[in-house]
Structure formats: C-alpha cells, structure tokens
Amino acid sequence: MSGCRVNVDAPEVAIREIRIGSITGFEGTAGQLVQCARAGKLRENKRTFSQCMGCSSGNAFCQLSMIQDAAMVNHAPVGCAGDFFAFNFVYRVGQMERKLPPVMGRYFSTNIEEKDTIFGAVQKLEATIREAYARVKPKAIFVTTSCASGIIGDDVESVTDRLSEELGIPVVACFCEGFKSKIWTTGFDSAYHAIVRKIVKPPRRKTNKINIINFWGSDVFTDLLGPLGYEPEYIVPFSTVEKLEHIAEAAATIQICPTLGSYLGAALEQVYGVPEIKAPLAYGLAGTDAWLRELGKVLGKAAEVESIIAAEKEKILPQLEAYRAKLQGKSAYVTAGAAHGHALLALLRELGLQVQGAAIFHHDPVYDNGDPRSDMLAHTVKTYGDIPNYNVCNKQAFELVNILHRVRPDLLIARHGGMTLWGAKLGIPTLLIGDEHLGFGYQGLLRYAERILETLDNREFVTNLAKHSTMPYTRWWLDQDPYTFLGGCAHGNVD
Numbered sequence: 001m002s003g004c005r006v007n008v009d010a011p012e013v014a015i016r017e018i019r020i021g022s023i024t025g026f027e028g029t030a031g032q033l034v035q036c037a038r039a040g041k042l043r044e045n046k047r048t049f050s051q052c053m054g055c056s057s058g059n060a061f062c063q064l065s066m067i068q069d070a071a072m073v074n075h076a077p078v079g080c081a082g083d084f085f086a087f088n089f090v091y092r093v094g095q096m097e098r099k100l101p102p103v104m105g106r107y108f109s110t111n112i113e114e115k116d117t118i119f120g121a122v123q124k125l126e127a128t129i130r131e132a133y134a135r136v137k138p139k140a141i142f143v144t145t146s147c148a149s150g151i152i153g154d155d156v157e158s159v160t161d162r163l164s165e166e167l168g169i170p171v172v173a174c175f176c177e178g179f180k181s182k183i184w185t186t187g188f189d190s191a192y193h194a195i196v197r198k199i200v201k202p203p204r205r206k207t208n209k210i211n212i213i214n215f216w217g218s219d220v221f222t223d224l225l226g227p228l229g230y231e232p233e234y235i236v237p238f239s240t241v242e243k244l245e246h247i248a249e250a251a252a253t254i255q256i257c258p259t260l261g262s263y264l265g266a267a268l269e270q271v272y273g274v275p276e277i278k279a280p281l282a283y284g285l286a287g288t289d290a291w292l293r294e295l296g297k298v299l300g301k302a303a304e305v306e307s308i309i310a311a312e313k314e315k316i317l318p319q320l321e322a323y324r325a326k327l328q329g330k331s332a333y334v335t336a337g338a339a340h341g342h343a344l345l346a347l348l349r350e351l352g353l354q355v356q357g358a359a360i361f362h363h364d365p366v367y368d369n370g371d372p373r374s375d376m377l378a379h380t381v382k383t384y385g386d387i388p389n390y391n392v393c394n395k396q397a398f399e400l401v402n403i404l405h406r407v408r409p410d411l412l413i414a415r416h417g418g419m420t421l422w423g424a425k426l427g428i429p430t431l432l433i434g435d436e437h438l439g440f441g442y443q444g445l446l447r448y449a450e451r452i453l454e455t456l457d458n459r460e461f462v463t464n465l466a467k468h469s470t471m472p473y474t475r476w477w478l479d480q481d482p483y484t485f486l487g488g489c490a491h492g493n494v495d
C-alpha cells in the first residue's frame with residue numbers, strides 16, 4: 001500500500017479509513033498484524049458492542065486550541081464543548097512549563113440548538129466569529145465543525161472565506177465531524193490540512209529550524225539538534241500564527257509520533273519540499289541509531305551523527321545494564337495510541353521487560369509518506385521479536401479489563417488518563433507519562449527506566465486501592481473470551 005497524495009485545493013482531507021486503510025479492531029500478535037498490513041490484507045473486525053468512542057473534533061481541537069494568538073470557534077451544540085476545560089488545563093500547565101504569560105484558552109461555541117438544525121446555523125457562525133474577533137483580536141480564527149453542522153449541511157467554507165476578507169485575518173474551516181470516522185486521529189489530519197491550506201506560506205528562504213510535530217512534550221530537541229547547528233520549531237501547540245506561516249522554510253520535519261503528524265509531515269514535503277525524517281522512532285537503541293542516522297543523512301551531517309551515537313551510547317550503556325538487571329523478570333502490558341504505543345513496546349523490550357501484550361487504539365497500515373521505514377511496529381517486531389495478545393482496541397475498557405484480569409502484568413503503562421484506573425483497580429502498578437518526549441533517544445531509556453522502578457516500588461497504593469474498589473464488570477464477563485464482541489473470526493485477518 002502506498003501513502004496519500006496531498007491535495008490542498010480540497011477543503012477536506014479524506015478520513016483515515018479511506019486514505020490509508022486504518023482500522024480499530026484486531027486481535028492476534030503484533031507480527032500477524034504487521035504481516036497482514038504489509039500484504040494489503042488488513043480488514044476491520046467490527047465490534048458488535050462498543051462502550052465508547054473518541055471524536056475527530058476533539059483531536060483537531062487539541063492541536064489548534066493552543067496556538068498562542070489564535071482563537072477557536074466550535075460550530076456545534078454546546079455539548080461538543082464539554083472538553084474545552086481539559087484543553088485549557090493542558091494549555092495553562094504548558095504555559096507555566098514554557099514560562100509563557102498566563103492566558104486563558106480563547107474558545108467559543110456557536111451553540112447550535114434544535115431550531116438551528118432546521119433553519120441552519122450559518123448566521124450563528126458568522127455572529128460567533130465576529131464576537132470572537134471583537135473580544136480577543138486573534139491573529140487567526142479556526143472553525144471546527146461537528147456532527148450537527150455536518151448533518152444539516154451548513155456551508156462553513158463560504159462563511160470562513162467571507163469573514164477572512166471582512167476581518168483581514170485567516171478564518172479557517174477545519175472539517176472534523178465526529179461521525180465521519182471511527183479513527184479519531186483523523187482530527188489531527190483535519191487540523192493540519194487547515195493549517196497547510198490557509199496558514200502556511202511558500203518559503204522565502206531555508207532556515208536552520210527543524211519542525212518537531214508534537215503534542216506538548218518537554219524540550220529534548222534543543223540539546224540534540226544544537227550540536228548539528230539546528231534549532232527545534234515545536235508545532236503546533238504553543239506555536240504562533242506567524243511561526244506557522246513559515247514552517248515551510250524549515251530544513252526538515254521530525255515526527256515524535258507518525259500517528260500524530262503523518263499528514264502534516266507528508267503535506268510539508270509534498271507541497272513545499274521540506275524533507276520528513278522517515279525512520280523508526282528514536283525509542284530503544286536500534287530505533288535511536290536508525291533515526292539519528294536518517295537525520296544525519298537528511299541534514300548532510302552523517303559523520304557528526306556517528307560521533308554523537310558513539311559518545312551517547314558509551315555514556316548510557318553502564319547505567320542501562322544496571323536498570324536491565326533490576327527489571328529482569330518483570331512483565332508489562334501497554335495501552336496507548338498507535339505509533340507511540342509501538343515505540344513504548346520497543347522501549348520496554350530494550351529495558352528487558354517481558355511484554356505480555358498491548359491494547360493499541362487503532363492501526364495505520366501505512367503512513368501518508370508511504371515509506372515502510374516509518375512503521376514502528378514492524379521495526380519493534382523485527383528487532384525484539386513478536387508481541388503476544390496484541391489488541392487493536394479503541395479504548396474499550398471492557399476488553400482491557402478482561403485481558404488484564406487474565407495476564408496480570410507487574411506493570412501497566414497507559415498513555416491516556418482515563419485508562420489508568422483499570423490497572424489500579426486490579427492492584428496493578430500503573431504508569432502514565434504525559435510527556436511524550438520522556439522516552440526519546442538514548443537518555444530517554446534511562447529516564448523511563450527510572451520512572452518504571454519508582455512505580456514498581458510504590459505498589460502499596462494500588463494494593464490498597466484494589467482492596468477497596470469495585471469493578472463494573474461481572475464475573476460472567478471476566479470468564480468470557482475478551483474478544484467475544486470483536487466481529488467473528490479475528491484471526492481471519494491473517495493467512
């Protein structure tokens with residue numbers, strides 16, 4: 001399967017199911033999943049019961065809502081704004097970490113009501129955009145759409161085009177209706193499509209900046225890129241409209257997770273010729289070696305990179321061996337989004353843990369660049385061997401609890417807040433790391449190992465919690481096959 005051709009003339013980007021064949025249901029081993037995807041035989045195992053779903057609109061919002069001088073208009077019923085507070089919380093915490101002035105998120109809702117679904121809501125949209133502009137004077141306004149605005153067929157693009165002219169700033173439509181895709185990471189693509197179409201300007205010159213497509217992780221790239229003569233440009237959260245206008249001038253683009261930045265990396269390369277680093281992620285020794293060598297090749301700094309690899313490895317290997325000895329015989333289970341989850345599997349194997357399985361929120365058989373070197377799961381399986389109990393599971397807690405109840409790992413690693421309680425309720429020490437850069441590179445192995453050991457040392461808390469917790473799932477369910485509702489013969493995916 002190849003990647004996608006980016007078309008910035010189209011108002012919307014196709015959803016991931018159509019564009020790159022992504023799925024949300026699979027059960028087998030990681031190796032079987034990789035083999036299926038490579039053979040072009042991946043198919044969705046549809047769940048006959050589903051407990052919850054994410055929403056593309058939320059993922060689009062998570063990228064656009066922390067641009068420092070932009071405002072957001074969510075063209076939706078007010079219920080879709082229920083997670084505004086969470087984004088504002090992350091925004092405020094990130095401001096403190098980055099020593100930015102404290103500012104509230106500038107988020108507005110058009111509050112589509114029942115009568116608007118009959119008569120249309122474009123007048124409300126226009127009024128809300130004007131109100132947002134009058135109140136906070138943003139440098140750009142992003143309009144995120146919703147199921148309701150999509151179903152009633154509001155012509156959002158003509159409103160945003162008209163208001164752009166009237167207000168003299170980019171007013172940009174981002175089409176991310178939740179009902180259109182089961183893969184909520186489609187919302188990242190919608191946000192990036194909006195940025196590349198309407199914000200990014202053609203390059204005036206090349207700079208020494210390197211785009212880092214990330215969420216809100218700590219700054220680990222200044223130290224890494226500085227010796228090579230480059231500076232990180234973290235995008236999109238905590239960027240500014242002006243900085244985003246010039247990301248096509250960067251020397252390269254780095255993904256901290258291709259599940260996040262797949263579309264933006266490919267779009268910048270295809271539309272503006274900014275090379276994307278196409279390699280396994282820098283998690284674990286082999287991944288970091290491969291990633292750094294590709295970076296060196298793209299930047300024309302191969303010799304310097306070889307020196308960095310040798311020096312850094314020499315520095316960390318004794319401590320790594322010490323951590324491996326401490327972690328020997330320990331087992332772990334991972335629940336996380338796709339590529340970052342694959343990277344955590346590599347990292348755990350590198351630290352010598354036995355990985356008992358993973359519940360990963362979706363699977364992209366290919367990324368938008370179409371390059372198999374970016375397939376972190378394939379790299380992990382090839383480097384460290386197969387991983388059993390690999391479940392593609394879009395946060396279905398009933399499956400996760402059933403599996404955890406069976407495998408009883410020493411440690412649960414969870415990437416998303418709502419998932420940690422399930423391990424804790426079962427008395428399993430559970431580690432959540434919000435900083436997605438913590439495990440990056442050689443030093444990241446040591447940082448992560450330290451956090452794992454702290455978590456394993458603090459077992460008493462979850463032991464007590466489990467004693468006083470109840471589970472919503474009955475004995476009947478825990479005795480069933482965890483994949484009972486996963487659409488028939490899940491292994492039919494693999495020859």
Ligand code: SF4
Pocket residue numbers: 054055056057058076079080145146147148176177178179
């Ligand atoms: S856009 Fe649709 S799926 Fe998303 S929060 Fe609103 S109603 Fe729910």
